Amino acid sequence: MRRTDEAPTGTGDDLGLGSAESRSAALPAGLTALVVDDDPDFAGLLRRLLEGQGIEVHVAESVADAEALSAAYIFDIALIDYRLGPADQPARTGLHVATAVRRTSPNALVIVLTGYSDRVVAREAIRVRVDDVISKAGLTVTEFTRTLAESLERKRQRDTQLGPAYLESVVNQSLANVAHELRSPLVSIMRQTEALISGALGSLSGDQHTGAASISDEARRGLNLINAHLDLNRIEHRITRLEPAEHDVAAILADEVESYTARAAAKGVSINRSTPSVPTVARVDLPKLRSALNPIMDNALKYCRERGRIDVAVRVQDEHVVIEVHDDGPGMRADDVDRVLRPDTWGGTAPSPRARGTGLGLTIARRFSELHGGHLEIGSPRDGGTTVRLWLRQYPPTEGTDDVG
Template structure:
């Protein structure tokens, strides 16, 4: 209910501001002209009509645009109208020594009713410019002397002065209550501030304070507020800078008997006063220290976990290599034939051992990357050759799964500067995943594109795909999609994590796009192109192509000559 009343009150004040001046002006103007017309001679009635028309125009313009006065164009038109009328009225007397000089204030009163200080300044400057122009033009004989409209009817000058004063008074009476209410609102907001706010003068004396600040301290100056000598010196310096250079300051200082930490903000209110706002942040800082301690504990635990995994993975490799080696010897029957059941067991032992070795290798690599011990050994090589060799090595597994492998590579070499082992590991993981989750008769394509100094490596398949939720988790260690969990193929959830980590070590990015039942695309942007070598390779390949073209042209020419000779 109160908010509704406040809204209606604000709306009424806005209408009063917008309509008061033009209504009072038009009513007073026509009242004055009617009184003068009743006592005027017949020969000046046309002059009165002209005066009435000219004097009515600014009031009508102001009244017509009252509902649009929030817009800048409407304010500009109103100011121009009042300024032009004031200039005509004053200039018509031939000099500035006329009661009508009071009309120069009309544009300023109109600007004040807009409630914007920049408009008041603009109106003041415009009025000063007009008065200055009249003051210069008068002595130069550029203005009429005693032949102006108002000069022919002396009583109109006095009536114009009275009317101007009435309009000025009515305009100010409509504005002053609003200004007073705004001042009361600012004072209420200051007093009810949730912080401890103090208004201090340039000597540091407390001029006023919010209710909460009064309850907290009865000090009459900043000396009583800040007992710590170092803090007081800092506050005085910040207060001086705020008042002289309008530089606000914000910092944390100890305050009070217990020296609790408070956030202090100092901002200038005017050239003689500033606002000091205090907020107790001791609890916030204590919580931040707790969070920092918890974070440090978590980082330490993660580091210890990484070191443990690295050590464990390294120790597991020795016995696993022995298991794989002996099971391989059993599979090969190096020591003679063995029963079929034992041969089957040897195959299972060998397969499980290989799987464990791969798992241990992935865990070891991830541990190295997380502990920042993984070092890239960058060297120049052709990325297309690495792609072709990796695809060939994966071809047997793809054939067994009934999956077709293909490549989409540029018809020229793509020299890069990268870690060859890491690139092979990326490709093996991507191809292994794609083959593993692509059904028979599916297709896996590996492509390379160039974009400036960036190699865009893409592996796409038309396999089982994954949901958007699963795709957001993939790339995190030990995370798998639901489609992978439901598959017969074994996986640890480390493959794509390694791919992402190794890509980022090369300064690249990892992107996964997938749709359940439609397949998956994994795109790596790797800024590893060796541009100097690329230019040489392209030139060399262009030279080779030119030789081939010349050889083909020569062959065709020889064939044509032979055909002519045979005929």
């Protein structure tokens, strides 16, 4: 739909009719661009211009379509028409799209194209951190490509001055925003498949039940991955706040072991817990301590031999409360230990597809222990298996105590 309130198309070198391929200036190739305009002719011209420069282009003609694309892709460039949709619906403008792009592609170059007064739109654009506002009136291909190239260069220089730490924070924030967007549909998938499995929506055949269970498991795994990433992102950016209180660590561990009893029994694994003879009180944030214990117990059960054994103990040593979890699995090499304590790395191959983890669990456990003033150790004794020790500061400290539970 071409609107009478926007710039009329011209002739020759005017952006409305000029040849994009023959007139375009040099732009960096290999970028990904979002073009949002409900005029298919104008959007098509921008697509041809950018694709002719080796830029991948995605086109949307509405706010809803643009928001969906912004949630699915990380964009380097966003060219957004200010007025989208019928004139009698002014509330939904290109600035809504700019906000969505900033949420998922915070390092993108965002430019708003308008046929209205630059000053009017610019005042609104400042609020959503739009990089530039370009008037369509009399705009030529040459002027447009030159402006776009200059804007990209300014952005590159700014990013260089800010340094790699800033860029890393931008990428992490972008991933965190995408993760938040994915949580709701995954929760919905889990609820619907659980309703199918329970028979609430009708009976299922054996194969259908197996398929629904597989979908539910994969949705749960995806949600766990997202939650793990968000936890790690909060820790890395120091936005996790501890709310510590005095807790009996031995009692917490007993509850944790109890929650794994059924799963261990299904695998034929016995969990043996030792009870200490001295107080094991520490000042900890209880939810975060449980978040640290979960991946430790998950890994012990995952890698333990069929009909194997897991030994869990608590002791007090060097003014610390030490939680120790040992499994009789295949053990780990020294380089594997270093790998599993870094994000997104594997120490080895999981025993089955159902036992896959997120690759972030032990990293999160280590960071949580460090937030509590402790640390995490992983070792493999010569007789096999793997031992994980989580050290927490004892409260109050007991001098000279070295008691094994």
